[in-house]
Amino acid sequence: MYLKQSDIFWGTDKEFMKQIMDISIRESHKQGDFLFREGDQADSFYTLIKGRIRLSIGETGQTVYAVSHAGEAFGWSSLIGRDVYTASAECIEPTTLMKIENEKLLKILEDDPSNGLILFKQLAGTLGNRLLQMYDIISTSSEKDFSVSYGSRQVVESSESE
Numbered sequence: 001m002y003l004k005q006s007d008i009f010w011g012t013d014k015e016f017m018k019q020i021m022d023i024s025i026r027e028s029h030k031q032g033d034f035l036f037r038e039g040d041q042a043d044s045f046y047t048l049i050k051g052r053i054r055l056s057i058g059e060t061g062q063t064v065y066a067v068s069h070a071g072e073a074f075g076w077s078s079l080i081g082r083d084v085y086t087a088s089a090e091c092i093e094p095t096t097l098m099k100i101e102n103e104k105l106l107k108i109l110e111d112d113p114s115n116g117l118i119l120f121k122q123l124a125g126t127l128g129n130r131l132l133q134m135y136d137i138i139s140t141s142s143e144k145d146f147s148v149s150y151g152s153r154q155v156v157e158s159s160e161s162e
Contacts (some may be wrong), residue, residue: 008047008073008122016115018110023104028096035075035089035097042078042085044099047071052096055087063131066092076123078102 009017026049029035035046038057046053053067053074064087077085088107109116128152 006139007071007126008119010116010122012115016112019108019112020100020105021106024098024100026096027099029093029094030092031076031095033091033095035091036084037088039084042075042076042082042102044071044101045078046075046086046089046100047073047098049096049098051097052092053095054090054092056090057087061088068091073123073126076127079105079120083138116145 006070012020029051035053036042036044046097049070054063055065055067055074056063067089072091075085109119
């Protein structure tokens with residue numbers, strides 16, 4: 001798999017992708033390996049080549065997302081100015097991925113703002129899709145009559161429609 005086929009790099013030009021490939025490191029990991037844990041320094045960005053990654057949060061390790069198709073990106077905390085990862089990433093089967101150090105990637109993005117904009121638009125789309133998936137999961141699995149607004153931490157009671 002070439003990174004050009006990745007969701008996050010779709011639409012960027014050939015020279016930009018050459019620079020990205022030059023700083024990318026191909027890694028293989030065994031089932032059970034952790035790439036990073038919640039709270040670790042956010043220093044790398046990843047693109048899945050093959051395998052599956054479980055992203056989890058909290059002490060109980062509740063799964064929030066499974067990275068499972070080639071080209072999916074994760075570890076985005078490192079690109080948006082977060083100092084630490086907001087989730088843990090565990091290989092749930094043997095996995096191959098591309099690892100990109102955030103400082104090197106950010107330098108390329110600063111030097112090529114046109115392709116950087118494309119990448120960040122793709123990243124926003126990816127995160128938006130994941131958020132919509134989570135909304136769908138929450139709304140279909142919840143049997144409660146209220147929901148918590150995580151932005152304001154208010155509890156909103158729902159009224160039943162007649």
